[in-house]
Amino acid sequence: MNTPSNLKYTKSDEWFDPATGAAGITDYAQNQLSDIVFVEILVEEGEEVSVGKAIASVESVKASSEIYAPAAGKVSAVNKGLSDKPETLNSDPYGEGWMIKIEGGAAGEVMDAAGYETYCEGRSH
Numbered sequence: 001m002n003t004p005s006n007l008k009y010t011k012s013d014e015w016f017d018p019a020t021g022a023a024g025i026t027d028y029a030q031n032q033l034s035d036i037v038f039v040e041i042l043v044e045e046g047e048e049v050s051v052g053k054a055i056a057s058v059e060s061v062k063a064s065s066e067i068y069a070p071a072a073g074k075v076s077a078v079n080k081g082l083s084d085k086p087e088t089l090n091s092d093p094y095g096e097g098w099m100i101k102i103e104g105g106a107a108g109e110v111m112d113a114a115g116y117e118t119y120c121e122g123r124s125h
Helices: 027-033 113-121
Strands: 014-016 022-025 036-041 054-060 064-068 071-078 100-107
Touching: 014 100
Parallel strands: none
Antiparallel strands: 014 022, 022 100, 036 054, 054 064, 071 100
């Protein structure tokens, strides 16, 4: 499992980069979903989001899942290319697979990388 130490993680498997405001789904989440075939970003640039608001919908060959905002603030960017290449979430969830960027965001209930890894190890899927 890939969990970069500079990011923060939620129990619902989103990541947040406090330095850039970028957010997306974790490597653990994309692995559980399997081959992602569809991504829809549900928010727009300039929109205010609150922690826990649905920001995207992701569908894979196994399941569909809502993705929630890990931080509150103003959406400063949306990764519009994901809808054309949803498989990017499988190959690069922390790089090209970012979903939105949140400006002035205050993170919600988040864990560091070690805490998230421990949390994931304790789950049964």
